[in-house]
Amino acid sequence: MRDLLEDIGLVVFDLDGTLVDSVPDLTAAVDAALLEAALPMAGEDKVRRWVGNGSRVLIERALTDALGEAPGEVFADTTHEQFLSYYAEHPCVQTRLYPGAIEAIKGFWVRGIPLFIVTNKPEAFVGPILETTGINGYFEGWLGGDSLPRRKPDPMPLLYACERFDVAPACSMMIGDSRHDVAAGKAAGFVTVAVPYGYNHGEPVSSSEPDLLVESLAQLV
């Protein structure tokens, strides 16, 4: 591990399933939107498997599950709007940092390594969650799934971070919980680190073959 970390000049974290367990609040917002659409609620186990490709895809998966077929565009749009308005009001009620997250964040931070977040969740929700969980001050910034034309697994947001901090991809680390994080990291030329406790559509993230798999982020520092 020491070799992997030696030349690292930029650390990019995924948010949902890596730094924070956000599924309880996401589930509340999904279920509120389903209820509004007069459909049965989904519950946490399903939502945990559906998170990872941004909120619009999350809602499409929830509607497909409830309806037994893919929803129409307009219905999906309306339900997504319901989700967004509920989540905007309650982005961080039950959301908690994972054990080891604060140790890792502080460990990199005291070494002077810039910390950045690349998440697929809408950008507007990132600030409130970082603020409420008390980690806002450690990060130089973030990108959401709607910040750039392409999101993870595309490498675009990771390469944007490299340019912004003037750090080569080979000296940058992507830390995430899903195959989209590992794929984006590999495509960008980053060192890839994965955690097994998050959300990866019900599959082990080890299948994506990250450079390093750690049980707890604290192991990194």
Ligand SMILES: O=C(O)COP(=O)(O)O
């Ligand atoms: O909101 C999502 O779909 C996933 O978010 P993440 O990229 O922070 O895991």
Ligand SMILES: [Mg+2]
């Ligand atoms: Mg994630």
